[in-house]
Amino acid sequence: MRVAxxxxxxxxxxxxxxxxxxxxxxxxxxxxxGFDVLRDxxxxxxxxxxxxxxxxxxxxxxRTVATDFFTRSTRAVAAAARASGARHVLLSIVHCDLPExxxxxYFAGKAAQERLAREVSEDLVIVRSTAWFEFARxxxxxxxxxxxxxxxxxxxxxxxxxxxxxxxxxxATGRRAGTAVDLAGPEVLTxxxxxxxxxxxxAVTVPLPVPGRLGRALRDGALVPGDDAEVVGPTYAEWLRxxxx
Numbered sequence: 001m002r003v004a005x006x007x008x009x010x011x012x013x014x015x016x017x018x019x020x021x022x023x024x025x026x027x028x029x030x031x032x033x034g035f036d037v038l039r040d041x042x043x044x045x046x047x048x049x050x051x052x053x054x055x056x057x058x059x060x061x062x063r064t065v066a067t068d069f070f071t072r073s074t075r076a077v078a079a080a081a082r083a084s085g086a087r088h089v090l091l092s093i094v095h096c097d098l099p100e101x102x103x104x105x106y107f108a109g110k111a112a113q114e115r116l117a118r119e120v121s122e123d124l125v126i127v128r129s130t131a132w133f134e135f136a137r138x139x140x141x142x143x144x145x146x147x148x149x150x151x152x153x154x155x156x157x158x159x160x161x162x163x164x165x166x167x168x169x170x171x172a173t174g175r176r177a178g179t180a181v182d183l184a185g186p187e188v189l190t191x192x193x194x195x196x197x198x199x200x201x202x203a204v205t206v207p208l209p210v211p212g213r214l215g216r217a218l219r220d221g222a223l224v225p226g227d228d229a230e231v232v233g234p235t236y237a238e239w240l241r242x243x244x245x
Contacts (some may be wrong), residue, residue, distance in 0.1 A: 001053075001172075002025045002050045003024050003025065003049060003051045003121070003172050003173075004049040004051070004052045004053070005029070005055060006029055006030070006055065006073075007054065007055035007056040007091075008030025008031060009030075010132075010161060011055045011091060011161060012030060013028065014162055014165035015091075015165045017162075017165065018165040018166045021169070022175070026167070027049075029046070033035070037056055037072075037073045037076050038069070042079060043083045046077070046081075046084070048084060049081075051087045051172040052088055053168060054073065054088065054091065056069075056070070056088045058115075062075055062104060063108040063168065065105065065109075066105045066108060066109025067105075067108060067109045068109075069112055070108075070112060070113035071112055072149060074116050074117070079177070081121060081123065085238060087125065088123060089124075089127060089168060089171055090114070090121075090124065090125070090126045090127070091128075091129070092113065092114055092126055092127070092128045093129065093131075094182050094183070094184065095222060096114070096225065097111040098217070100216075100222055108151050123180075124179065125171050126162070126170050126179070129141055130159050130224075130225060131158050132158060132160065132161040132164065133158050133159070133185070133194070133236055133239050133244065135156075135191075135194075136194035138193055139151070140198065140201060140202070141220035146202070147202050147203040147204055147233070148204045149195070149201065149204070149205045149206070150208040151191055151192050151195045151205050151207055152191055152210060153190050153207050153218065153219050154190065154218035155187075155188060155189075155190050155223070155224055156189060156224060157184040157187065157223075157225060157229075159183055160233035161187065163183070167181065167183055167230075167232060168186045182225050182228065182229040183229065183231075183232050183233065184232075185232070185233055185236070186231050186234075186235050187236065188224055189236060192207060194236060197237070199240075
């Protein structure tokens with residue numbers, strides 16, 4: 001089983017590890033390995049793959065930039081998958097398509113990506129996950145100034161990235177069937193609660209309410225999935241005790 005993983009961030013590396021653990025031949029391709037999904041020939045670079053996992057990312061809050069990036073990425077990956085007869089596995093976000101969160105450009109871009117993938121991919125599986133436990137540390141690093149950190153007010157049902165990667169690897173290797181799956185962790189938490197539990201956090205944390213419809217949606221738990229989402233992985237406390245935070 002030859003699997004190409006497109007995307008060199010934490011998710012791509014976690015998926016690569018999970019694939020190797022399951023005996024697959026996994027190849028991680030990204031800008032760091034000399035492949036730009038928006039500019040290089042995806043058909044040539046990804047040809048010969050049995051499965052292509054699309055786990056690309058782009059750090060932006062702009063709807064225009066996110067939509068352009070994610071749709072171009074998916075067009076390239078889908079073309080490569082069609083050319084080689086490969087399955088296309090797309091990593092996405094639970095509830096990214098809700099109207100009330102479209103004010104956040106990244107979600108809007110992922111929603112557009114999902115819509116396009118359904119149109120252009122002949123053999124598609126979409127794996128959606130809630131925010132990863134790693135998000136708390138990432139947010140802290142992004143919004144910290146000296147001893148002060150701003151913490152966005154939001155409710156989630158976060159999940160361990162390694163657990164998500166394991167499900168994606170199972171999908172890619174044929175251990176799981178289906179065309180879509182939503183994944184979440186075992187408990188509802190606020191980002192404030194997650195941040196307060198992190199080791200080595202700044203001395204002062206300040207809640208940051210996002211204004212408008214988007215902010216209300218985040219605070220009210222719009223990103224918390226329903227009972228149909230599959231629960232995977234450890235609790236946040238277990239994850240922290242394992243030294244992952």
